[in-house]
Amino acid sequence: MPAQPRFYNNHNGVDDYHVPPVPGSPSRASAAKLAQLPAPVLERIFALVCPHTMDSTYETQEQSSLEDACMLCDLRDISYCLLVCKRWRAAGLKVMYRSIRIEAVHYCDREALLADRRKHKTFFDHNGEPEDTSRQRLKLLCRTLREDPARLGPHVEYFKLPYMLRESCQADLARTIAVLPNLRYVDLPEALYHDENSYITLRMEVEARCTNLRKMTYMHGSERSLERVATGHVFRNLEVLELRNLQVDPTVILHALAALDSLRALKIVDTSSITDDVISHQSDMLPAFPALEELILEETPGITAHGLQGYLSRYDTSQALRVLNLSATGVTPWTLQQVLGSAPRLKRLTLSYVAAKPLPLAAGTPQVPPLGSVSLQTFHYEITTAANASPYSNILPSYYNYLSGSLLMGGLPNLRALYVRDADFPDTLAGLPRPAPKFARDAYKRPGSSGSQRSTGLSSNISYNSLGSPAFPGSGFPNGFQQPQLTGQMTGASTNPFGDPRPPSKPFAAQGHNPRFSTNNPFAAFAGPNGPSGLPKTLEVFTKGSDELTWGMVKVEPDKKYDTSAGDGMGNRPPSSYGLDSSAFGWNARAGARKSVFMGNGAGGFLAIPDNGRGRRGSAPDTGGSEEWPRPKSADMRERRASKMDLWR
Template sequence: MGLFDKIRSSPRRSRRSAGTPATEPPTPPHSTGRDVTRKLPRAVLARIFDFICPHAFDHSYETSEDSMTDGCMLCDMRDLAHCSQVCRRWYPEAHLLLYTNVRIDTVHYCELEVILAAKRKRRSFFDRNGDLDAPQVRLELFMRSVRESRDLGKLVLSLRMPYMTREANKSTIARTISVLPLLRYVDLPTGLFSDEASCMTLKQELMASCPDLRRMSYRHGAEGSFARLHEASRWTNLEKLELSGLHIDARILRNGLAAFVRLKDLTLEDLPWLDDSAFEANSTLPPFPALELLTIRETPQLTANGLVSFLSATSNREALQDLSLASTGVLPSTLHRILAAAPQLRNLSITQEVSRSFPNEQIPPLKSQSLRLLHYEITSEVETHGLPPAANSYYTYLISCLMSRCLPSVRDIYVRDAQFPDTLLLAPPPRLFGGGESGPRMVGGLSQPLNVYSKGLDELEWNFTPYEPDCALGHHGARTRPVSFHEAQLNRSWGGEARKSVLVGNGFGGFLAVPEDDDRPQSSGGYKRASRQDLWR
């Protein structure tokens, strides 16, 4: 009987619930106000849309992998497309940004990708949508849009896509760029830079349809294309050029570079034949172009003499702002010559493996009033049979230059010595110019705030240590005890916490860092360590 009673009572409860009116939350009143965006200038609207879709304002010439922004780029582009549909006032600016710097990504970098991936894969017997290539479909849709409307093609300045997409869709890329006459940058397959047969159609289309290209690379196999550059004016507005693994001579190099009158960024990599003669002045060859950024890697025959000859020209000396050297014949002990010849240099990077210690003769210090960023990554062999590594003497020379106030504008330094921050802060004052005990002592000290990024040979992350300048002399000429906010942001193995210390004399002319007493227990009985990684407690 209990079962029948339960069955009879169920409809009654449903009827009672059906007769009871449902209580819904009241809808908020619709308020209509003045649209203040109608009075905003177009530049202000574009600036607002910049925060909605940041990559739409990316006018650099970097690849898709190197130009990623925080967040989900596909969602940002979708939001910008929705903004173009709000009103006629917003449409021109949003529409222009949508097609200026186009980016095709593989996936959504948010939780929406999980939902979309499940929708793309139809769970049926034949599983017809299981192999859908989303970036390829997006590229084909973009190609159809610009080919059906040539006005859209004239808006596109850059086109970025994933590596696998550009490698597997050469014909689609060729059909797309054929209607993009103002294109400045496009992600291209690797074979195009080496003149592979599978990419010749794409390269011919690129030369015919995109005369305003701003970045190009020539690698091993493209020697013939580079040698013919001076015969025809092609890509005269090129700003960034990369040469890697080419087997050419200095004459072909200078003639090819002369074809790019607006070249600003040059990268020379894996050119073992490149020597000082390629940079020296020669009346029979075109002059070396004035560059703002010069990167040289894997060129063992190039020395400081060639770079000094390059900087002897006034136009080159005033234009160069960024110089990067890696595995070249330029010795760290000759960097002072380059800095003396480059008064506008702001960033300097040298990566070198040394086998000998710093020379014992008196080497002038590194002097520059304009240098702000210094990558001084000197390494040597770890196994030295009990002797100190050869790289230590090079970092001693760098400390001498810093403490002698020869680099007053430097704010950031990157070194490959894990002990460099402590050596700079605690060690006794080293002798200048590598002169040993007979060399002159340095005077002064750090006169500017300095950020030191150090990393050992067995470390993967940079350790950050900020420094403050030394305390000035008091009113009576007495030096107060220096205080350093030595906040080294340690890596994860140290717990990621910073340490604060004050400096006291160590009895040898230097200083010793001890932990601050603020908020510290006076005895071990009054406080327990929260974790094993808290080394100070």
């Protein structure tokens, strides 16, 4: 037996035999290669250890949270990496302090044990009062940053806090902001946007120290602060601006917008001074309305399709606009095509309209063409009825027939996601009849008399296919009768009058003609002599009725009539990259629309089955195996009783 190589053990000074390393285990060679990694590679690795440090959105702490991670545990892991060596510390500090989040609790099993330890128990008060952990974390962060402001302060670009913390700790927030010169976004209390006197110190600190801030909001009461922006002395690098319920002269708004050279997104809410004359004026005495990538208009009835068309008539504005959100404005569904025709680069459009009467008859004439855009990819067509409208007025079908006609004609060829407020819209788009009410579908069927059956020569057990037309099997016809042809002479008298209430197929159903483009449809003139061309590509339709809280998804394919499987492309509700659209949440696009498998509930609706995807880390989801990156269990987690603690006792 050959002699094994000897290894000198430095711990006890005794020679020992060297055991060959196990394949795949860490060795000195792998450690040497790890030490030679460049700083950008180390930063990328540390970013995977703590994902929330890569959050670069201008959204609040509540809207930009991760759903399947514990941010505090990730922060603890990256802090352990910084203790390895000085080289790792230099690379890890840039990542750890780039985007700071202060969380109130752990989103894992560790919170149950820590919550019990934080309680100040006494002999008479066994339960105790837990301390405010988020406030203590803010104080510790403030102390750490102010002790080394030259090294740590410049790394911080995004600072996000919980709602209650930023509303109650303005003093600690002001002291922390004072040492962050490169701050691009910070969660500020809402009262500061109203220029309340109690927050004047914090506002002066933000205007003096945060010269690189990229998002700001001005609400009712802050008109004088907006005038300082018009002078060009504060917030010259703003990219996102929100104006809400301001009572100010429109010339002040135009001068303020002209002073912001980097402005990309603008949101105007309930500001009556903004009209068509403001956004589309051609006067040389006032600065022009800026070219924007994202424009959100809410509760601004002075803005109409004519004004937006005049604004988009400029080359710079038409080429820059990517996102347009119109809610409670003067733009109506039958004038929306004027806007689409003037925005050749538009990717996402949202139209929220409350209809008090059906679509005008002019929409069925050539003067009002169907909707058409070759660049639109996401369309929110959310039409609802007014509260004072009669429930029997039948208002919504006219608006959604206009939309379905535009889709089937191929007017929106690149559309991938459609959001509507009609739960039955996918059925009508796929050519299916609207589901019958439950009393007409599940009611007791009175058997027909033998005389009526003999008079027709057909048996009473006639089945219907998915399109509602009767299917006549060969064995279902007694006396050797052949299968009848689907002609116009076939009426309801030829079937059992007390059987299935669905009508027989129409004469044009056998020829592949869409019944919704018959002469009774006011939009049949758009379809041409050969009828509609159909959907050019697969379309994901997200629906939500008036009594529903979440969005359901149905995929409609051009070759298939109906598909209820959930897809993977464009599935989540697209978030706003600037944090202005309240309908989109989550910077990682995980808090969007619900995508699930649908099953019938026996009453004409669908039951949503939650997917078995991973939940929050530490919640032990049913994944069929271990986690991809399992978190090491500490010694404190051996006590399984911690998961059964009552946090509210």
